[in-house]
Amino acid sequence: MSDKPLTLYGETFHSRLLIGSALYPSPSIMQSAVKASGAEIITLSLRRQGPGQEAGAAIWQAIKETGCKLLPNTAGCRTGKEAINLAEMSRELFQTEWLKLEVIGDDYSLQPDPFGLLEAASELITRGFKVLPYCTEDLILCQRLRDVGCEVLMPWGAPIGTGLGLLNPYHLRMLRERLPDLPLIVDAGIGAPSQAMEAMEMGFDAVLLNTAIAKADNPVLMAEVFRNAVAGGRHAYLAGLMLPQQTASPSTPTIGMPFWHQHKSNNSQ
Amino acid sequence: MVTSFTMKSDLHIGIAGGGLLGRICAWRLAMAGYQVTLFEQGEFSTPLAAGWTAAGMISPLSELEAAEPLVFHMGMEGLCQWPAWIEQLTKQTKRDVGYREQGSIIVAHRLDANALLQFHQRLTRVLQDARPRENTPELTQKYSRIQESKWLHSDDIHSLEPHLTGQFQQGLLLQPEAHLHARDFLDTLLTALSRLGVQLLDQLQVDCFPGEIRSAQHSGKFDWVIDTRGTGAKLQLDGLRGVRGEVLIVETDEVRLNRPVRLLHPRYRLYVVPRRNQQFIIGATEIESEDYSPISLQSHLELSSALVAVNPAFAEARILQTATNCRPAYIDNLPKVKVVPGLITANGLFRHGYLLAPSVVSKILKPIEANATVRNDKQACSRLEVTNDNR
Numbered sequence: 001m002s003d004k005p006l007t008l009y010g011e012t013f014h015s016r017l018l019i020g021s022a023l024y025p026s027p028s029i030m031q032s033a034v035k036a037s038g039a040e041i042i043t044l045s046l047r048r049q050g051p052g053q054e055a056g057a058a059i060w061q062a063i064k065e066t067g068c069k070l071l072p073n074t075a076g077c078r079t080g081k082e083a084i085n086l087a088e089m090s091r092e093l094f095q096t097e098w099l100k101l102e103v104i105g106d107d108y109s110l111q112p113d114p115f116g117l118l119e120a121a122s123e124l125i126t127r128g129f130k131v132l133p134y135c136t137e138d139l140i141l142c143q144r145l146r147d148v149g150c151e152v153l154m155p156w157g158a159p160i161g162t163g164l165g166l167l168n169p170y171h172l173r174m175l176r177e178r179l180p181d182l183p184l185i186v187d188a189g190i191g192a193p194s195q196a197m198e199a200m201e202m203g204f205d206a207v208l209l210n211t212a213i214a215k216a217d218n219p220v221l222m223a224e225v226f227r228n229a230v231a232g233g234r235h236a237y238l239a240g241l242m243l244p245q246q247t248a249s250p251s252t253p254t255i256g257m258p259f260w261h262q263h264k265s266n267n268s269q
Numbered sequence: 270m271v272t273s274f275t276m277k278s279d280l281h282i283g284i285a286g287g288g289l290l291g292r293i294c295a296w297r298l299a300m301a302g303y304q305v306t307l308f309e310q311g312e313f314s315t316p317l318a319a320g321w322t323a324a325g326m327i328s329p330l331s332e333l334e335a336a337e338p339l340v341f342h343m344g345m346e347g348l349c350q351w352p353a354w355i356e357q358l359t360k361q362t363k364r365d366v367g368y369r370e371q372g373s374i375i376v377a378h379r380l381d382a383n384a385l386l387q388f389h390q391r392l393t394r395v396l397q398d399a400r401p402r403e404n405t406p407e408l409t410q411k412y413s414r415i416q417e418s419k420w421l422h423s424d425d426i427h428s429l430e431p432h433l434t435g436q437f438q439q440g441l442l443l444q445p446e447a448h449l450h451a452r453d454f455l456d457t458l459l460t461a462l463s464r465l466g467v468q469l470l471d472q473l474q475v476d477c478f479p480g481e482i483r484s485a486q487h488s489g490k491f492d493w494v495i496d497t498r499g500t501g502a503k504l505q506l507d508g509l510r511g512v513r514g515e516v517l518i519v520e521t522d523e524v525r526l527n528r529p530v531r532l533l534h535p536r537y538r539l540y541v542v543p544r545r546n547q548q549f550i551i552g553a554t555e556i557e558s559e560d561y562s563p564i565s566l567q568s569h570l571e572l573s574s575a576l577v578a579v580n581p582a583f584a585e586a587r588i589l590q591t592a593t594n595c596r597p598a599y600i601d602n603l604p605k606v607k608v609v610p611g612l613i614t615a616n617g618l619f620r621h622g623y624l625l626a627p628s629v630v631s632k633i634l635k636p637i638e639a640n641a642t643v644r645n646d647k648q649a650c651s652r653l654e655v656t657n658d659n660r
């Protein structure tokens with residue numbers, strides 16, 4: 001099945017599954033799972049890793065060895081200012097302008113703070129960062145993020161680590177329809193491969209997840225399953241999904257029923 | 270295999286690293302009659318070892334939450350060894366190191382109830398085909414005790430742990446699991462070592478080579494060198510890293526716990542382990558960072574709030590100490606014992622020091638014992654020849 005590659009900030013990728021690097025039983029299982037997932041972009045956190053002293057060097061090295069493009073995140077930041085400081089540090093450490101911007105507004109749900117996020121995104125873009133903001137599925141927020149220069153948005157499916165899937169398919173669908181040309185990646189909340197597939201069938205450009213793979217009994221096998229689910233969902237979208245109908249519609253005409261009766265029964269719906 | 274004191278005393282073993290592994294090896298070897306010298310980079314009374322900061326849990330089932338099945342099997346083997354070691358050590362020193370086999374209790378908040386279900390699902394999967402790696406009666410008996418693990422409802426939780434807050438509707442009792450007072454154990458071992466005549470050299474940074482331990486000023490020759498330096502061996506061992514962990518030690522008269530309690534949470538793994546004198550150790554964060562600086566406020570908040578969730582009366586506990594250390598780990602988070610003639614390197618016990626120590630120590634001692642047996646046989650042969658000549 002031919003598909004155009006995923007293009008983010010001018011760079012192209014063949015995999016539409018982005019993967020996180022935390023929570024695995026060990027770094028070596030993380031490396032095997034990333035390989036099995038086929039992911040080309042990997043997120044990594046540095047807020048708690050002592051970035052000033054490069055104390056996380058060992059795990060960063062293990063992540064670099066996956067060969068994936070690094071997408072440092074600002075997980076754990078609660079204000080825009082904190083996120084901006086960390087972004088500068090990560091640009092220096094990893095020699096990349098790419099940044100998954102997280103500004104957390106609520107500790108328990110880890111829900112993004114839309115106001116802090118927009119402010120930080122705007123500032124970081126003027127400083128030359130390529131910002132991939134982790135946001136809610138709110139249309140207006142997404143439009144504003146696009147307007148300040150974000151070329152990719154990452155709306156949540158559900159709160160981080162919950163595995164609840166796409167909690168608000170109505171809004172997600174609307175977002176896809178209203179921002180048809182902006183790459184949209186469903187980030188967080190995906191627990192099952194079927195949920196990743198659902199997001200891809202809706203026409204989202206990619207899916208980012210971590211816990212569902214890392215905390216599986218067999219992370220490497222689960223990574224492979226997600227790889228297939230994301231590819232399957234993408235192919236389903238490209239192939240053109242049928243729309244659900246309220247009535248049964250036989251694929252061959254009902255023999256013996258007069259034409260006008262068929263018409264009448266349809267009208268009566 | 271160890272036959273008598275006198276036949277071994279000519280073998281001199283140098284051990285670098287006075288933490289958990291180093292002290293146990295020194296103790297076992299000194300008791301078997303070897304001449305032992307133990308080196309420590311810090312002070313023996315407050316070593317830099319990860320095992321000094323640890324809570325001292327020996328919990329093969331609980332660790333399955335994140336660890337691989339191999340860790341569970343090695344841990345079950347460890348549980349067979351610990352009671353005998355503790356009995357010997359207590360006899361030698363007349364000190365109680367707080368070793369208790371009471372199992373552990375695992376609970377989760379109502380909101381995180383699925384974390385408990387998920388953990389149970391994983392346990393069930395791993396344990397359904399779990400067979401001992403060796404067919405000894407002790408090991409078979411330990412594995413059969415897994416059957417004593419069970420779901421607990423609030424009444425059961427209350428009868429086992431009356432001071433656990435009533436908000437936990439469900440929990441798991443895991444058996445067989447044990448815990449000890451890590452610092453008391455290491456202190457007591459030190460006492461035993463000095464009585465056994467082990468040469469103890471601390472505040473010395475050393476490097477290990479086959480048959481040789483070197484410091485900046487000195488060099489010592491040994492028949493065998495054992496390198497148990499943990500993260501201290503980082504410059505000499507490829508692929509070894511430190512994983513930061515932080516703990517709180519608190520004291521309160523208001524709460525009593527009989528056994529370790531673990532609180533499951535989607536993002537954290539936290540436990541409370543009771544210690545003597547109404548003290549409790551709460552741990553531990555797991556941060557992929559080789560950072561020995563003091564505990565962060567964030568971690569302090571996480572650990573404290575877990576503690577208050579276990580029982581609100583902990584809010585008035587007094588914080589005696591916070592401690593930070595880094596666990597030595599290889600990339601697969603599994604331990605490794607490497608043997609070349611004259612040098613045995615053991616490292617990477619990660620967060621499972623007390624759980625895995627018996628299994629790792631037996632691997633370390635094997636080549637030395639085998640080597641000693643060969644020597645003894647040779648000595649025995651030569652004595653035999655002499656006897657023949659005399660005839």
